[in-house]
Amino acid sequence: MTDLSKTGTAPGEPTDERSPAGEHYLDVRDLVIHFPTDDGIVKSVDGLSFQLEKGKTLGIVGESGSGKSVTSLGIMGLHTVGQYGRQRARISGEIWLDGRELLHADPGEVRKLRGREMSMIFQDPLSALHPYFTIGKQIVEAYRIHNDVDKKVARRRAIEMLDRVGIPQPDQRVDSYPHEFSGGMRQRAMIAMSLVNNPELLIADEPTTALDVTVQAQILDLIRDLQKEFGSAVIVITHDLGVVAELADDILVMYGGRCVERGSADKVFYEPQHPYTWGLLGSMPRIDRDRTDRLNPVQGSPPSLINIPDGCAFHPRCPYADVPKGDVTRTERPELREVGSGHFSACHLPREDRERIWNEEIKPKL
């Protein structure tokens, strides 16, 4: 634990934001997912905590290899038991969903929840859909696993869902195979499949990365509408800040398997408090503005997850690593501290410096 009196004037002193279990719909606490490999331990997720309420959308942003997807698979319980029942990943922490702890629960119980309470939309629908079975058959399967109904009822449900996600002539297309669909339609079909049991938690892992902009706009619109309709909690994982800005209420920025900043979309976009978030914002060419002279990207490349730098994982790339920070040493890992209401940031920079740098150096250049 760092000495807070020296490092800043964070209003919410305790980093320990524990509340009684079950208070939030989804409560992830101190999640750690490590993969032992021959080259060393890959620390994909290294102490991640966040909460999510029903009806809200959380956007998880980060570059490739920051642990976004591993987090989502971890929540779904897909790392817990590997193929042939072997435990491949080392997982610790707690995941509370609607008052139940999932990580230490019986795998059979979690399996009952998967697909019904929580479901997932994957990035690449072509590899997530089975090429040998018709779209209808795959949706029917997902429905019948959790509902004791006959095939006819399930098929009607599948057609209804395909219609809902905007597939034309659903009663015919239900018998098509995935390869007969275009990219956008496959993604719609997958959304239909993941929503067939009205899940309360929907995780969308890069749902539009493989799609063209016009189709992306359609899919984002669809996700937004469906969330309104079903009132589910949604986690959107993406590297595109534009997509999170469109969908998310809250944003979590990940770097090197850890959360570096978390807060409402408004705070993260307009008053970001972490140099990495500044770098991300500075890296983006903007469609809504004419070009400023040059982009201001983060220098260097993301760290290897086997060899995460000591202290703040971002310090080798951070332009402000040399700003004096009292007696904080480089090897000291910054804790996630509250910097505003519901706004957390993990940075050693004193608050005054952070605000000055943001207002004077970063903001004018964006």
Add this chain to the structure above:
Amino acid sequence: MTNPEGADAAEPAADSTADSAAQEDAVASEANAESAAAVTMTSEDAAPGEILLRVTDLKKHFPVTKGVLKRQVAAVKAVDGLDFDVRAGETLGVVGESGCGKSTMGRLITRLLEPTHGTIEFEGRDISHLGTAGMRPLRRDVQMIFQDPYSSLNPRHPVGAIVSAPFKLQGVRPEGGVKKEVQRLLEVVGLNPEHYNRYPHEFSGGQRQRIGIARALALKPKLVVADEPVSALDVSIQAQVVNLLDDLQGELGLTYVIIAHDLSVIRHVSDRIAVMYLGKLVELTDRQSLYDGAMHPYSKALLSAVPVPDPRGKAQRGEDRILLQGDVPSPLNPPSGCRFHTRCWKATRVCKNEEPPLLQLRTGHQVACHHPENHEDQRPEDTELLSVAEKTADELDSERSAIEQRDREAVGKP
């Protein structure tokens, strides 16, 4: 270049490349410029603003064959009649959805593919049907940067061999030796020159893309065609590469044709932008006029579909957003008339029957549309909307009212 100062202006540019070969070129071009006097430039180096590449009615149809006899049953009309110029020193951005033929276009102008019809003129010379041998000297002037930094570098060759390959193939002996020149190039693109003997797998994606750029720049090309140069990279690395391309253009006076699907990147890098749809150009104009006042409905829809990292403007954008229905039709059997009529909310009968020509409606702003946005209608007499358009218009209306409803509800809540 009619004034004598023009020749002087070429000198600092040559200095910055710090290479005697380039200086010789510049001297030659000076001499040419003087002799050519007021006549149009025919010298080796086109001056900024001169037309470097001209494409006329360019078509590429890929045959679809069937049976043992390979009887042609159809053709994929990947590129179907393009006309445009690229001026020296500028960056032409080409955007469009996947399958619109933008990559095929890139491969045609670098002559990695042979056009089915039409001409490609590079510096006034028709290169459309030159053979391998005929193209070889031109390969020095036209280079390409590829999308995927993983498959475009030979995994068995060290970086030194990859970047020096152009010298070997062209028989060029750079001053100071190949190795020294390669190391200089690596430094120019921001890599450590000591990594000369490393293999591609030892580099990250962004670094590999830099190797590809160093290779493309080795022979000091005049035109660089970059096909999705940053789409495979992470956001922060993407910005580094965009900046690098930008700097190199300033230093070396390069001309770029940048092909990308990301409209934000295109907006950042381009001087002029061409929007393609199903093998055709629908709009060609400078950056400012496209983003401020796109005339083709497709460009407008494309621009409005891009998610913007600005949560506060979300509600406003929701209202302005044009959601296109459906997917891009197959280029195997493109729609009649205007190819966009099946998804356009303004389509009328004439759109279905008659193909709109690419016309210059304002200075430097070419559009192929019967009913352009932000401009007077080309076919005002034709008002009968097609059923698609009616449906789309209805949906736009209902969507808008849904948004209004939502806003009202939001206001009603405490």
